[in-house]
Amino acid sequence: MSNTDRDDAPTAGSESAQAAPSASKGGPAAAATVHGASLQRRLRRSRTLNVVLGVATAFLAVVTIAQAFPEASQAGVGSGASATADASADQATEVPEIARRDADDPMAIGDVDAPVVLVEWADFRCPYCAVFTNETLPVILDEYVDAGLVRYEFRDVAFFGDESVDAAIAVRAAAEQGRFAEYLEVLFSAAPEQGHPDMPREKLIGFARDAGVPDLGRFEADLDREDLRDAVLASTDEAHRLGVTSVPFFVAGDRALSGAQPTDLFRQFLDEQLEAAGETPPGTSE
Numbered sequence: 001m002s003n004t005d006r007d008d009a010p011t012a013g014s015e016s017a018q019a020a021p022s023a024s025k026g027g028p029a030a031a032a033t034v035h036g037a038s039l040q041r042r043l044r045r046s047r048t049l050n051v052v053l054g055v056a057t058a059f060l061a062v063v064t065i066a067q068a069f070p071e072a073s074q075a076g077v078g079s080g081a082s083a084t085a086d087a088s089a090d091q092a093t094e095v096p097e098i099a100r101r102d103a104d105d106p107m108a109i110g111d112v113d114a115p116v117v118l119v120e121w122a123d124f125r126c127p128y129c130a131v132f133t134n135e136t137l138p139v140i141l142d143e144y145v146d147a148g149l150v151r152y153e154f155r156d157v158a159f160f161g162d163e164s165v166d167a168a169i170a171v172r173a174a175a176e177q178g179r180f181a182e183y184l185e186v187l188f189s190a191a192p193e194q195g196h197p198d199m200p201r202e203k204l205i206g207f208a209r210d211a212g213v214p215d216l217g218r219f220e221a222d223l224d225r226e227d228l229r230d231a232v233l234a235s236t237d238e239a240h241r242l243g244v245t246s247v248p249f250f251v252a253g254d255r256a257l258s259g260a261q262p263t264d265l266f267r268q269f270l271d272e273q274l275e276a277a278g279e280t281p282p283g284t285s286e
Contacts, residue, residue, distance in 0.1 A: 098119060098242075098251055099117030099119060099151070099153060100153060101113075101117065101151070105153065106172075106175035106176060106178070106180050107153070107154040107156075107171070107172070107175050107180050108151065108152065108153045108154065109141065109145055109151070109152040109153075109181070110145040110148075110150060110151035110152055111148050111151055112151060114145075114148055114149060114150050114151040115149060115150075115273075115274060115277040115278075115279045116144075116149065116150045116151070116252055116253055116270060116273045116274055116277055116279075117150070117151045117152075117153055117252065117253075118140065118144075118150050118151070118152050118153070118250060118251075118252045118270065119153045119154075119155060119250065119251045119252070120132075120152070120153070120154055120155065120248055120249070120250050121155045121156075121157050121239050121244050121247055121248065121249040121250075122154070122155075122156065122157065122247050122248045122249075123156075123157050123158060123159045123160055123164050123168075123247050124156070124164060124167035124168060124171060124187055124188075124199065125160045125161075125163060125164045125167060125196040125197055125199060126159070126160070126196070126247045126248065127191055127192070127193070127194060127195065127196065128247070128248055128259065128260040129188070129247055129248045129260070130188040130191030131260040132248050132260040133184060133185075133188040134188055134189065134191075135260075135263065136260070136263045136266055137152075139263050139266075139267075140152065140266060140270070143267075143282045143283075144270055144282065147282055149270075149274055149279060149281075149282065150252075150270055150274075154180075154184075155235055155238075155239065156168040156171065156172070156232055156235050156236075157235060157236045157239045157244070157247060158232055158233070158236045159236070159247060160196050163198060163199040163200070164199070165229060165232050165233070166199055166201070166204065166223070167187065167199040167204060168232040168235075169222070169223055169225070169228045169229055169232055170183070170187075170199075170204040170207065170208065170219075170223060171183055171184065171187070172222075172228050172231065172232070173208075173213075173219050173222035173223060173225070173228060174207075174208055174211060174213050174219065176222070177213050177214055177215060177218070177219065178214075179208075179211050179212060179213045179214075182211035182212055182213075183207060183208065183211040183213070185211070186207045186210045186211045187207050190207070201223065204223065205219070205220055205223075208220075246258055246259075248260055250266075250269075252269060252270055252273045253273035253276060253277070254273075254276075255269065255272070255273065257269050267281075271284075
């Protein structure tokens with residue numbers, strides 16, 4: 001079973017059909033319970049860095065790497081929690097820099113001037129995206145983002161139907177009210193251990209309430225905004241142009257990685273990019 005969700009293979013046994021992600025000790029729901037509160041604190045603290053340290057830089061429009069991603073994005077190894085770094089190493093492939101480093105991006109976490117930017121593409125109905133957010137993202141935020149070494153940038157995609165679009169609109173609406181971090185936590189904490197969850201309107205509003213979105217009336221109205229829908233569709237189209245056909249999918253520097261891989265593999269992934277940037281990875285002696 002692959003530990004990525006693919007929108008291009010909706011057949012029996014594929015992730016986009018019925019397959020469920022493997023997760024360590026209790027799956028995504030249990031992991032969310034353990035990491036939920038700390039994730040919210042870390043995301044909120046890291047988001048503050050965007051305001052304090054933000055300096056807008058040019059958005060690097062990249063449409064030339066469509067042939068660089070497919071091999072990595074479609075590769076699959078083992079089950080998420082048990083796959084080894086050795087088995088996953090050949091999933092990384094070289095790609096050009098695509099980080100935006102936009103200080104006003106409400107769905108980015110960390111210093112715009114961080115040496116390395118980790119870009120994630122995710123669908124909010126993707127169970128493996130929940131595994132990454134619940135289990136690995138808190139570690140990355142704690143060890144890399146809060147230390148000013150890595151910036152995290154989020155790209156939404158809607159690979160699994162209209163409710164994926166609706167969920168992405170809801171996240172964007174929450175982000176406009178300064179609750180991207182909290183909404184991300186609440187939504188993925190509620191992910192089932194298998195399958196793609198339904199995202200009806202009432203559930204999205206409930207997530208907003210739980211995430212502390214201050215103006216729920218505005219949020220509910222924003223769910224019908226055509227500009228937010230257009231933005232989600234444009235983000236999805238861009239992902240397709242780049243060759244991203246499975247989620248979660250990641251780029252850091254000139255390398256790409258597919259799937260909710262073990263946390264140690266992400267450490268290796270980021271450490272290599274930090275070393276390439278002339279920086280000392282966390283936990284490494286000078």
